Amino acid sequence: MKKNINVDATYVGMRIDRFLRKHFDNIPQSLIERGLRSGKIKLNKKKIKSSAKLQINDLIELHNFEIKNKIKIKKVKFKPSETIIKENEDFIIENNDDFIVINKQAGISVQGGTKSKKNLIDIFANSEIFKDDKPYSVHRLDKETSGVFLIAKNRPTAQLLTTLFRLRKVYKTYIAICYGEITIKDKGSIKNNLIRYNETKKIVENAETYYEILDKNNNSTFIELKPITGRKHQLRKQLFDLGHSIIGDKKYNSYKIQKNNKNLMLHSYEIKFKMNEKKYTFRATPPEYFRNMLKAKRLNF
Numbered sequence: 324m325k326k327n328i329n330v331d332a333t334y335v336g337m338r339i340d341r342f343l344r345k346h347f348d349n350i351p352q353s354l355i356e357r358g359l360r361s362g363k364i365k366l367n368k369k370k371i372k373s374s375a376k377l378q379i380n381d382l383i384e385l386h387n388f389e390i391k392n393k394i395k396i397k398k399v400k401f402k403p404s405e406t407i408i409k410e411n412e413d414f415i416i417e418n419n420d421d422f423i424v425i426n427k428q429a430g431i432s433v434q435g436g437t438k439s440k441k442n443l444i445d446i447f448a449n450s451e452i453f454k455d456d457k458p459y460s461v462h463r464l465d466k467e468t469s470g471v472f473l474i475a476k477n478r479p480t481a482q483l484l485t486t487l488f489r490l491r492k493v494y495k496t497y498i499a500i501c502y503g504e505i506t507i508k509d510k511g512s513i514k515n516n517l518i519r520y521n522e523t524k525k526i527v528e529n530a531e532t533y534y535e536i537l538d539k540n541n542n543s544t545f546i547e548l549k550p551i552t553g554r555k556h557q558l559r560k561q562l563f564d565l566g567h568s569i570i571g572d573k574k575y576n577s578y579k580i581q582k583n584n585k586n587l588m589l590h591s592y593e594i595k596f597k598m599n600e601k602k603y604t605f606r607a608t609p610p611e612y613f614r615n616m617l618k619a620k621r622l623n624f
Contacts, residue, residue, distance in 0.1 A: 325386055325387075326385040326388070327382055327383070327384055327385075328346070328382070328385070329381075329382060329383075330342075330377045330378070330383065331379065331380075331459065331478075332379045332459040332461055332478070332481035334377050335377060335378055335379050335485045335489075336377065336463070336489075336553075337376065337377050338373065338374055338376055338377075338521075339359075339364075339366060339371065339373060339375050339376075339377060340352060340355045340356075340359075340373035340521075342377060343364075343383075352373075355373060356373055358388050359371065359373055362386070363386045363387060363388040364383070364385055364388060365383070365384045365386070366381060366383055366384075368382075368384065373521070378485070378489075379481065379482050379485050380482070401435055401440045401441050401442055401445040401446070402445075402449070403441075403446045403449055407441075407446060408446055408447075408449055411425065411428075411431075411446050411450075412450060412452065414427070414428065415452075416471070416605055417605055420476065421475065421476055421477065421480040422473055422474060422475045422480055422484070423447070423452065423473075423474050423476065424471060424472070424474075424594075424605045425471075425472050426470065426471065426472075426607035427443065427464055427468075427470060427471075427472040427607075428469055428610070429467055429468065429586055429587060429610065430466065430467070431443060431466065432466045433460050433463065433466075434460055443458075443460075443472070443474065444458050444460055444474075447474060452476075456477050458474045458475070458476070459474065459475035459477075459478065459480075459481035460475075461473055461474070461481055461484040461485050461488060462484075462485075462493070463553075465556070465587075465589075467572075467586075467587040467589070468497075468590070468591060469589075469591065469613070470497070470590045470591025470592060470607045470609075471495075471592065471593065471594045471605050471607040472591065473594065484596075484598070487596055488553075491551065492596060493594060493595070493596040494549065494594070494595040495549065495591060495593070495594050496547060496549050496591075496592050496594075497547070497549075497550070497589060497590060497591055497592060498537070498545070498546070498547055498589075498590050498592045498609065499545075499546050499548060499558065499569045499588055499589045499590070500543060500544070500545055500546075500569065500570050500613070500616050500617065500620060500622065501543065501546060501562055501567040501568065501570065502542070502543060502567055503542065503544065504539050504540065504541050504542065504544055505536060505539060505544040507565075509535065509536045510534070510535045510536070511533075512531060512532065512533050512534070513530075513531070513532045513533075513534055514529070514530070514531045515529075515530060515561060515564060516528065516529055516530070517529075517530045517554050517557065517560050517561070517564075519555065528552075528554050529552065530550075530552050530557050530560070530561060531550075532548050532549065532550045532551060532558060532561055533548070533549040534546055534547060534548050534549070535547045537622075538622045538623045538624075539622070540620070540621060540622070543570075543620040543622060544622075545620075545622040545623075546562075556574070556575070558589065559572055559574070559589065562575075563575035569588055569589050570584050570587075570588040570616065571584040571585065571586045571588050571589075572587055572589075586610075586612045586613070588613055590607070590609045590610070590613055592606060592607060592609070593605065593606045593607075
């Protein structure tokens with residue numbers, strides 16, 4: 324028995340083991356690892372490791388891969404109300420034939436999962452804006468992070484934008500408010516190794532971010548961040564490693580009082596890219612709570 328799965332733009336950059344866990348309920352990591360080692364799971368007709376990352380139009384092949392207990396493909400669908408659809412349409416910055424740009428609000432995921440059902444992809448899939456096609460996610464933005472986010476309107480545009488992101492031809496600028504006065508040079512580059520774990524396996528990845536301190540005082544810092552690499556939670560981890568967590572970050576938290584802040588003070592402020600010989604620049608106004616925090620901390624934008 325052979326089963327093929329085609330990868331669309333929504334899953335670009337996702338590890339193949341995570342993809343399989345997402346699509347099959349309760350499938351153990353050990354079963355995935357055995358399938359990969361034995362060649363029962365292949366990617367584009369090749370044996371690969373569980374850390375292999377997916378690209379658009381990749382072909383995952385399952386050869387005589389038996390999954391016990393009749394594991395079913397997950398279909399987590401969020402059915403948004405007209406009110407929710409309208410609310411998110413109101414945050415659209417740009418709407419053209421190829422993509423939309425939205426000022427994503429904090430607290431909403433890009434796509435659905437086991438822990439989060441409310442998501443942008445399902446919301447816009449039910450919008451009149453996408454009545455002739457479906458929305459394609461072409462990059463990531465944490466649930467807790469607000470700001471500029473692109474959604475492609477068709478497969479060719481999704482493929483092109485995904486390639487631009489992979490080649491680092493899309494330039495993103497974030498702004499953040501951190502605890503404490505950052506005393507490094509006002510401009511420069513943060514380069515370090517970030518550690519994460521896959522099950523019990525330790526993985527070390529290099530990370531680089533350009534930064535500029537926009538304003539600071541003896542208890543807080545307002546900083547601009549331009550990531551060069553695209554590691555998971557890169558900006559949050561790097562500031563945490565500096566000893567200056569982003570205000571509101573509950574995961575990478577170096578200040579006990581930070582628990583009192585409900586919102587993460589990290590905002591995707593600007594995105595730039597060139598597509599089909601045309602240059603694009605989009606900016607997203609920071610949310611009210613972010614602007615209020617700047618005032619409370621006596622920081623200037």
